[in-house]
Amino acid sequence: MQNQIDLVAFxxxxxxxxxxxxxxxxxxxxxxxxxMVQQLSAGIVAIDGTGRVMGTTFxxxxxxxxxxxxxxMVDKSMRGLGLGRKLMERAFELAGARPLxxxxxxxxxxxxxxLGFVATGTIRQHQGEVHAVQRxxxxxxxxxxxxxxxxxxxxxxxxxxxxxxxxxxxxxGQIAVVRKGDAVVAWAxxxxxxxxxVIGPVIAPxxxxxxxxxxxxxxxxxxxxxxxxxxxxxxxxxxxSELGLAHxxxxxxxxxxxxxDAGEPxxxxxxxxxxAFG
Numbered sequence: 513m514q515n516q517i518d519l520v521a522f523x524x525x526x527x528x529x530x531x532x533x534x535x536x537x538x539x540x541x542x543x544x545x546x547x548m549v550q551q552l553s554a555g556i557v558a559i560d561g562t563g564r565v566m567g568t569t570f571x572x573x574x575x576x577x578x579x580x581x582x583x584x585m586v587d588k589s590m591r592g593l594g595l596g597r598k599l600m601e602r603a604f605e606l607a608g609a610r611p612l613x614x615x616x617x618x619x620x621x622x623x624x625x626x627l628g629f630v631a632t633g634t635i636r637q638h639q640g641e642v643h644a645v646q647r648x649x650x651x652x653x654x655x656x657x658x659x660x661x662x663x664x665x666x667x668x669x670x671x672x673x674x675x676x677x678x679x680x681x682x683x684x685g686q687i688a689v690v691r692k693g694d695a696v697v698a699w700a701x702x703x704x705x706x707x708x709x710v711i712g713p714v715i716a717p718x719x720x721x722x723x724x725x726x727x728x729x730x731x732x733x734x735x736x737x738x739x740x741x742x743x744x745x746x747x748x749x750x751x752x753s754e755l756g757l758a759h760x761x762x763x764x765x766x767x768x769x770x771x772x773d774a775g776e777p778x779x780x781x782x783x784x785x786x787x788a789f790g
Contacts, residue, residue: 517566517595519602522555529565530557533585540706548684549583549788552676556602558586558595566590569599571606572789577672579607581614582788596623611771615763615787629766635787636749638757639707639739645755647731648724654687654699661696662687669715669779670790677789688728690721698779700725705786708737714783719747722782730755741784748782763787 522530527546534541549555549570558567567586573579581603586596600623604612615635616624625631654662663678681687685703689696698716702709711729716722726748730738740757742748749759784790 516561517590518559519556519598520559522550522557522568522570524550526557526565526568530568530583533565533568533587534583536588537585539585542704542706545705546583548680552680552789553582554606555583556599556606558590558599567595567599569603570788571603573607573610574670574674574677574789575672576610577670578613579610580788580790581607581612584614584620596620597627600624600627612768613790614766615790616766617763621764624766624768627768629768630770631764631766632770633765634744634762635741635765635784636744636762637739637741637760637787638749638752639737639760640756640758641735642730642733642738643754643756644734645727645730648727651688651690651724651728654689654696658689658696658699662689662699665696665699665715665779666713669713669781677785681785686729688725690716690725698722698725700729700783701785702729705739708739709733710739710741710786712741712783712785713781714740714742715779716782717779719782722746722748722780723751726752726755726783741787742782743784746780746782765790 527543530546531543553570553572555570557565560566569584570582571579663675666674666678681701685701687699687701690698698721700714702711711726714722714725740752
């Protein structure tokens, strides 16, 4: 007889089992990476009769404008039984009336399409051991009095207030900025993730500035493992490959319902915080 599956709120007691689940899928997430998602999100976990974690999903509210659905995972032994749909439906309840976004894996794409998500683009995952790169001029570490400007640039790029996410990046990583005169016009973050570090977000007015921010971090990390997730439309792919960050996969950006962004922001997103948060 099939084991009873209960859906309960994801808590700190589920982190270790979640790492085991993600490793079975060859996802690189460490316990600390799961904990960051939990810190910013409301999560649901599927538990079998023995207390084993059989599936997860999270809903991350990003201001009032929308939420992302992420870390959707079902144990191989439970696939095809409707558990993924049940987890998604619980995430919808947590999101309330917020529009939803996610980045779909190839495996998850059919389910998301059935649930009303519409594809809007693609994300390219680049990673590897970074080559030697010259430190660019015009980029510097963020100062304490730059925090509000960094938050404002993020709001402009994403059309929502992601201050809680920016605050976590301040806690866990390093932020660099580009100034024009006395004003900060671009910024990027780097933090530990998976096998090494991930650079993102990268928020800048143009690709030249975005590359300078990435190069600033890469210049002090020759031979280190770095990851960058970028939209396929940013034009950074070939340059990232030259840095030693090969294209190793990615995902499909999706929305439910399909709501177009209002206008063209002054600053653009050239790399994501992660595929969980966008």
